[in-house]
Amino acid sequence: MGSVRTVLGDLAPALLGICDAHDHLFLRSPQLPGQELDDAGAAARELDAFRAAGGGAVIQWTPHGMGRRAAELPRLARESGVHLVAATGLHQAAQYAPEVLERIMPDAAELFVTELTEGIGGTGVRAGMIKVAGSFHGLDRHARHTMAAAAEAQRATGAAIGVHLEQGTAAPDVLDLLCGERGVPPERVILGHLNRAPDLIAHRQAAESGAYLAFDGPSRAHHATDWRLPEALAALAEAGHGERILLGCDTTTAAARSVNGGPGMPHLLRRHRARLELTLGEDLVTKFLTANPARAFAADWAPAAGG
Known part of the structure; x- marks a missing residue:
């Protein structure tokens, strides 16, 4: 199964424990002005909780x-005492100043590989996954470029690719590009935000590809779809896809942290887990939180150049 690349080194997958498979301790986005996650003390308290x-x-x-x-x-x-995995990759173009993209995009694959094998920005902290993003019901030029770079980095390192699906859409386009055109094994792709589009047919088609499906939340922006999650996960499990499901909280603003009165990371285990167990049973939900992420984020890591 390989190992999970954490910020403290490579870890046997069985030691990962109960995993929040999609979240943020630090985040700065021009799409969320004034809501930055940049307080290390608050991050520490959230992890403790x-x-x-x-x-x-x-x-x-x-x-x-x-x-x-x-x-x-x-x-x-x-x-x-919480294992942490960092990401390399690039988000949508709207998340960056044009001059930043002009500098990065020509050598994006090289950047991703460097951050996975040598470290992020001279820190020595190696990323353990690649993050890229699609567009609403499609892929724009930026998405195609960054996903091609992610595919190249995946082949060079073995890392999993996590994909932000805008409003939960465009999974077929992502899979066609990454797996069909670029040869990424589908089991190395993690499709994020599928809870935002509770389309049971689309979910099943994505699972049948062999990719992992990440269902994250809750959030104020997507509360209208949160209540559909037990139904969606039950449908996938009944179709034989229980081993493809991951769960996360995707905390993106300071107000959403539990230490600031929001649901935050602990909600996944304090409330969300119990609610899902009523529909799916304890054993299956435990698999979503432990065995599935252990497989999804483990890799047979290629050595660094010259190593």
Whole structure:
């Protein structure tokens, strides 16, 4: 099965524990002005609360250029006892100044590989996954370029690719590009935000491809679809796709943190888990939180150049 690349080093997948498979400790976005996740103390308190609720690992999907604060992550992991995985990659073009993209885009694949094998920005903290993003019901030029770079980096390293699906859409386009055109094994693709479009047919088609499906939330913006999640996951499980499902909280604003009165990371285990167990049973939900992410984020890591 390989290993999971955490900010403190590579880890046997069985040691990952209960995993929040899509979240953010630090995040800065021009789409969320004034709502930045940039307080290391608040991040530490959130991890402590997650650990107290039984959590063992958090996968931080914050990509390059969005305030990852990679240098803070090893300390937070050691002090909280929570395994942390950092991300490389790029989000949608709207998340960056044009001059930043002009500098990065020509060598995006090389950047991703460097951050996966050598470290992020001179910190020595290696990323353990690649994050990219689609568009609403399609892929624009930026998405195609970044996904092609992600595919190249995936082949060079073995890392999983996590994909932001805008409003939960465009999964077929993503799979056609990554797996069909670029040869990424579908089991190395994680499709995020599928809860935002509770289309049971689309979910089943995505699962049949062999990709992992990440259902994250809750949030104020997508509360109208949150209540459909037990139905969606039950349909996937009944169709034999229970091993493809991942769960996360996707905390993107300071107000959403539990330490600031929001649901935050602990909600996944304090309320969300119990609600899903009523429909799906304890054993299956435990699989979503443990065995599935252990497989999804593990890789047979290729050595660094010259290593």
